[in-house]
Each structure stands twice: as structure tokens, then as C-alpha cells.
Amino acid sequence: MAGHSKWANIKHRKAAQDAKRGKAFTRLIRELVVASRQGGPSVEDNSRLRTAVDKALGANMTRDTIDRAISRGSGNSDSDNLDEITYEGYASGGIAVLIEAMTDNRNRTVAEVRHAFSKHGGNLGTDGSVAYLFERKGFLLFSNGIEEDAIMDVALDSGAEDVISHSDGLTEVTVAWEAFSGVRQAFEQAGIAFIQADISMLPTTCIPLDASGVKQVSQLVEALEDLDDVQNVYTNAEWPE
Numbered sequence: 001m002a003g004h005s006k007w008a009n010i011k012h013r014k015a016a017q018d019a020k021r022g023k024a025f026t027r028l029i030r031e032l033v034v035a036s037r038q039g040g041p042s043v044e045d046n047s048r049l050r051t052a053v054d055k056a057l058g059a060n061m062t063r064d065t066i067d068r069a070i071s072r073g074s075g076n077s078d079s080d081n082l083d084e085i086t087y088e089g090y091a092s093g094g095i096a097v098l099i100e101a102m103t104d105n106r107n108r109t110v111a112e113v114r115h116a117f118s119k120h121g122g123n124l125g126t127d128g129s130v131a132y133l134f135e136r137k138g139f140l141l142f143s144n145g146i147e148e149d150a151i152m153d154v155a156l157d158s159g160a161e162d163v164i165s166h167s168d169g170l171t172e173v174t175v176a177w178e179a180f181s182g183v184r185q186a187f188e189q190a191g192i193a194f195i196q197a198d199i200s201m202l203p204t205t206c207i208p209l210d211a212s213g214v215k216q217v218s219q220l221v222e223a224l225e226d227l228d229d230v231q232n233v234y235t236n237a238e239w240p241e
Contacts (some may be wrong), residue, residue: 001020027231028056029069030102030123034082035072047181051199087113088130092121092216093209096236098201103229110229120220133236136199137161138180138188141196150192158186174202203236214239 031052039046087099103109
């Protein structure tokens with residue numbers, strides 16, 4: 001399998017940024033609550049919840065905190081009446097932006113998102129304006145200390161879609177999001193450790209950024225990520241290395 005990743009550098013950079021943010025735990029807890037409410041509290045039967053638990057553990061969240069969040073979700077507490085909303089828009093230069101939010105006040109959230117776009121030279125769009133430029137995929141990222149052949153063997157046997165080698169030595173496996181849990185388990189059972197695994201919205205095509213574009217788009221993405229109700233921000237920007 002071969003191909004070229006247009007998003008791994010973006011996702012890798014975003015993960016490093018998120019790890020430094022004080023709001024990371026709040027976002028993780030919201031995801032745990034909603035995943036538990038939608039798919040049930042069993043990690044074995046709820047792949048979204050399993051991914052959320054793994055991310056929480058990776059961020060050094062305690063097991064007690066994780067269990068309380070799952071319990072809140074499965075108990076359907078009125079205090080956790082969160083709606084999942086997707087917003088779509090454009091940054092400067094025609095860069096598509098897709099935002100996933102969880103909120104208990106839709107009017108507040110859309111006002112904050114619209115303000116961030118306006119302040120940083122973008123425009124909030126209508127439903128469907130950019131969503132078609134993204135597709136939901138699972139991915140696993142491996143360090144350069146792991147043999148690519150070993151990764152390839154497990155990927156092929158478990159039903160992954162693609163294996164991509166990067167110039168920085170990282171190896172990336174992409175998979176249909178519905179099959180993500182099974183592929184992940186296959187690597188765990190094979191004893192092949194990954195440094196990142198998640199389900200994400202990936203752009204089908206990307207737009208290269210120049211120096212001025214990097215600054216403008218970065219400022220918009222950071223402003224959106226700083227909003228309390230925003231969980232994830234995706235773009236189809238191709239960042240210069």
C-alpha cells in the first residue's frame with residue numbers, strides 16, 4: 001500500500017499543542033461523557049468510548065476521573081445535557097475549516113465561533129459548505145524505531161486501508177473508522193506499539209500555505225481551539241515543513 005499523507009504533520013502538531021493546553025482535561029471528560037451516553041459504558045462494546053479512554057489515559061488522567069465521567073454519561077444526568085454540533089467555514093485563502101463542538105448553549109457557541117472567524121479574516125459558512133471536503137478516518141502513527149514490514153503485515157491482515165512512510169521516519173496507518181477498533185487491537189495483540197491512534201476528519205485534498213497564510217490560518221485555528229465549547233478543529237491546509 002502506498003500514498004501520501006496531507007494531514008499527518010497537521011495532526012501531529014495539533015496533538016503537541018493540545019498536550020500543553022489546560023483545557024485538555026475538560027475536552028476529554030466531555031468526550032467520555034458523550035461517548036458513554038451514546039454507545040453505552042462498556043469499553044469493549046463502544047469503540048468511541050475506548051478511544052476516548054485511551055486518550056484520557058495518555059494525558060495522565062486518573063482512572064477514577066475517567067470512571068466518573070463514564071458514569072455521568074451512562075446515568076444521563078441533566079447537568080450533562082450536551083449537544084454535538086459541527087460548524088463549517090473558510091479561513092483566508094479559501095482554506096476549509098471544520099469545527100466539532102459540544103455545548104449546552106447553541107446560541108453562545110455559534111456567536112463565539114462566528115466572532116473568531118470574523119476577527120481572523122475568515123467566514124462562517126452554512127451546513128455542507130465544506131464538510132464534503134473531509135472524510136472520517138481512523139489512523140495510527142508509529143515511531144521510526146519499528147520495522148515497516150512488521151507494520152505492513154499487521155495492517156494487511158487486519159484490514160487497514162493504507163500504510164504511508166514519512167520523510168521524518170514516522171509510519172502512518174489509515175483505516176476506515178468503522179474498522180478502527182479491530183485494527184488497533186490487532187497491533188496491540190502483535191505487540192507493536194503506536195505513539196498515536198485516533199479517529200479524525202481528514203481532508204480529501206489540501207491547499208498549500210505560504211508564509212502569510214500560515215500566520216493567518218494558525219491564528220484562526222488557535223482562536224477556535226481556545227473556545228470552551230470547541231472539541232476539535234480540522235482544516236485542509238497543507239503546512240510547509
